[in-house]
Amino acid sequence: xxxxxxxxxxxxxxxxxxxxxxxxxxxxxxxxxxxxxxxxxxxxxxxxxxxxxxxxxxxxxxxxxxxxxxxxxxxxxxxxxxxxxxxxxxxxxxxxxxxxxxxxxxxxxxxxxxxxxxxxxxxxxxxxxxxxxxxxxxxxxxxxxxxxxxxxxxxxxxxxxxxxxxxxxxxxxxxxxxxxxxxxxxxxxxxxxxxxxxxxxxxxxxxxxxxxxxxxxxxxxxxxxxxxxxxxxxxxxxxxxxxxxxxxxxxxxxxxxxxxxxxxxxxxxxxxxxxxxxxxxxxxxxxxxxxxxxxxxxxxxxxxxxxxxxxxxxxxxxxxxxxxxxxxxxxxxxxxxxxxxxxxxxxxxxxxxxxxxxxxxxxxxxxxxxxxxxxxxxxxxxxxxxxxxxxxxxxxxxxxxxxxxxxxxxxxxxxxxxxxxxxxxxxxxxxxxxxxxxxxxxxxxxxxxxxxxxxxxxxxxxxxxxxxxxxxxxxxxxxxxxxxxxxxxxxxxxxxxxxxxxxxxxxxxxxxxxxxxx
Numbered sequence: 192x193x194x195x196x197x198x199x200x201x202x203x204x205x206x207x208x209x210x211x212x213x214x215x216x217x218x219x220x221x222x223x224x225x226x227x228x229x230x231x232x233x234x235x236x237x238x239x240x241x242x243x244x245x246x247x248x249x250x251x252x253x254x255x256x257x258x259x260x261x262x263x264x265x266x267x268x269x270x271x272x273x274x275x276x277x278x279x280x281x282x283x284x285x286x287x288x289x290x291x292x293x294x295x296x297x298x299x300x301x302x303x304x305x306x307x308x309x310x311x312x313x314x315x316x317x318x319x320x321x322x323x324x325x326x327x328x329x330x331x332x333x334x335x336x337x338x339x340x341x342x343x344x345x346x347x348x349x350x351x352x353x354x355x356x357x358x359x360x361x362x363x364x365x366x367x368x369x370x371x372x373x374x375x376x377x378x379x380x381x382x383x384x385x386x387x388x389x390x391x392x393x394x395x396x397x398x399x400x401x402x403x404x405x406x407x408x409x410x411x412x413x414x415x416x417x418x419x420x421x422x423x424x425x426x427x428x429x430x431x432x433x434x435x436x437x438x439x440x441x442x443x444x445x446x447x448x449x450x451x452x453x454x455x456x457x458x459x460x461x462x463x464x465x466x467x468x469x470x471x472x473x474x475x476x477x478x479x480x481x482x483x484x485x486x487x488x489x490x491x492x493x494x495x496x497x498x499x500x501x502x503x504x505x506x507x508x509x510x511x512x513x514x515x516x517x518x519x520x521x522x523x524x525x526x527x528x529x530x531x532x533x534x535x536x537x538x539x540x541x542x543x544x545x546x547x548x549x550x551x552x553x554x555x556x557x558x559x560x561x562x563x564x565x566x567x568x569x570x571x572x573x574x575x576x577x578x579x580x581x582x583x584x585x586x587x588x589x590x591x592x593x594x595x596x597x598x599x600x601x602x603x604x605x606x607x608x609x610x611x612x613x614x615x616x617x618x619x620x621x622x623x624x625x626x627x628x629x630x631x632x633x634x635x636x637x638x639x640x641x642x643x644x645x646x647x648x649x650x651x652x653x654x655x656x657x658x659x660x661x662x663x664x665x666x667x668x669x670x671x672x673x674x675x676x677x678x679x680x681x682x683x684x685x686x687x688x689x690x691x692x693x694x695x696x697x698x699x700x701x702x703x704x705x706x707x708x709x
Contacts, residue, residue: 194224267299268306280312280351280384283335307344314351315369317387329365336372347381347405354387370394377402386412389420389439396424400431408434408456416442424448436492437461444473444481451484455510458492460517472496475530478516482508482534495519498526503533513541527568528578531585542586545569545595563590563621574631576606576613583618591624594631608634610642616649626657636666643668643682647675655681662687 197220199213209217262270274288275281281289289309293300303309315336318328340348350373354366370391373380377398383406385392392411406429416439427435428450435449436458444461459481463471473481474497481493483506492515514536518526527544545568566582566589568574574594583589592614606613614622639658646653652675664686672682 194220264302267302268308271303271306272308275309275312280314280349281310282314283316283332283339304342307342307346310339310342311346312349312351312382313339315353317353317355318365329368333365333368333372336369340372340376343379345379348376348379349382350380351384352387353385354391366391374398374402378404381405382408384410387414389413389416393420393423396420396426398429399425400429403429404431406431408432410436412438415440416447418443418446421446421448441471443471445477451481452486454485455487455489456491457481457485457488460494462494462496462519474498475526478530479504479506479533482506482511489513491515493517495526503529505535506533507535508539510538511536512538514539514543516544518544518546525578528581528585531582534585539564539586541565541567543567543569563623564588565591565593567593567595569593569595576609579613580618587619588621589619590621592619592622593626595628606631606634608638610634610638611645614642614646616646616651620649621651622646623651623654624657625653625655627659629659629661632658632660636664636668639684640666640668640671643672643675643680647680653680655683657683659685660687 199207199209199217199220202209259267271289271292274292276288281287284290285294289303289306292303292309313336315332318332352369352373373395377395380403383395385395389396392413403426406426409426409432416437421442425448426432427448430450430453432450433454434456435454436456437447438460440461441463442461444459447459459473461472473493473495475495478493478495482488482491485491486509488508488511490513491511494517496519516527516530531542540563542564543566564586566586614625639656643653643656664684668684669676669682672680676682
């Protein structure tokens with residue numbers, strides 16, 4: 192009897208319990224089907240083995256048809272170069288380009304090793320903070336750098352080097368080998384980045400235009416940069432240098448040996464260790480002096496460490512497109528307003544000010560290709576309607592305005608329901624994007640709606656509004672703005688959610704094993 196004619200069909204998928212005789216009948220009924228299943232399993236296993244063997248042969252032949260095999264080597268080189276990192280120099284890491292490209296096949300290895308541009312940048316990492324690296328590791332790294340430089344042929348170089356201070360003092364011989372290698376290719380260095388003790392770079396700082404004929408940008412963090420070392424430094428006055436980023440403690444920024452007038456990009460972070468010392472760092476007066484000295488400046492980021500009263504003086508900066516000001520003391524916003532009132536910046540497209548250095552970075556919106564003027568105030572302590580009014584007078588073309596979060600422990604000035612009177616079409620006629628953080632969103636939903644409706648009736652209506660509140664919604668503003676949203680207006684209103692979960696029974700609630708676990 193086959194399973195098709197099984198007398199147990201009506202018992203399947205039920206709670207039926209067979210009797211002893213029915214158990215025998217079921218075992219007899221299953222004997223032939225179980226044997227057939229075993230035969231089919233064996234056949235499937237045999238076919239799977241045959242298929243796997245055939246698949247290996249097919250895949251091996253199909254690989255010969257891969258388009259990558261037919262790409263000309265010149266194209267392959269361009270693809271390899273595009274695999275290099277965009278935002279940092281190449282790492283000496285076998286899991287990343289360019290070393291990884293040489294581990295795929297013999298052809299790729301030959302093409303990669305014979306493409307100098309692949310080896311035109313590299314980052315030399317620190318080997319340890321307070322422990323001396325094994326000598327064999329130091330030798331291998333030094334040899335690797337030598338080979339890397341040989342593969343770069345005559346290409347201009349971009350080099351990053353980091354040295355920990357304790358490691359430098361305990362590994363002088365190794366670090367001297369590295370510096371000797373850099374000095375040997377100094378004529379090819381275009382971009383140089385260094386973080387470590389000043390002594391580790393002193394021989395490079397003393398190079399002149401003849402040794403560095405193509406140097407374009409320098410980024411250095413020297414920890415300290417004493418006046419004696421500054422007097423011996425000639426690197427910063429190389430005629431081809433255009434971009435400079437310098438961080439150093441106990442350093443007078445205005446006394447730096449720089450060729451100020453030729454710089455197009457500058458980032459100065461000079462400060463004093465411990466208590467603020469007026470002789471170190473940069474005051475607001477000094478920042479104005481920097482801007483006046485840098486007549487070719489396009490992008491500027493300055494760290495103002497001391498608060499000094501100054502007499503306003505007009506300064507015209509013809510080419511400046513992006514300006515970031517970091518201020519290290521309270522009453523930041525008033526100081527920024529005073530500072531801006533001294534400046535005329537006809538081409539500025541990005542301005543940012545605040546106290547949190549880590550958040551004050553150039554972004555995509557700070558590029559010269561961006562439209563309008565973006566103003567971003569972050570980490571501020573006392574933004575008020577009066578301060579904003581002064582900022583708008585100094586930056587009348589504001590199109591994008593973002594008010595970030597102040598430190599929570601600082602005082603801040605709420606705007607209440609003054610939106611319409613602060614961001615008027617007269618004060619900031621070109622405003623299209625407005626973003627306000629939760630610490631300043633103390634106004635009502637009625638005020639938000641009235642403000643947006645008023646701005647939508649102006650010659651330059653709003654395009655985007657982002658507001659974050661520490662309260663719940665009072666009114667559905669988005670629904671009432673649907674006609675404008677349908678025309679392209681973006682409105683993002685985020686509210687705090689104060690809700691409680693519905694009650695549910697929990698059998699383990701408040702169970703304490705120390706009490707109930709006898």
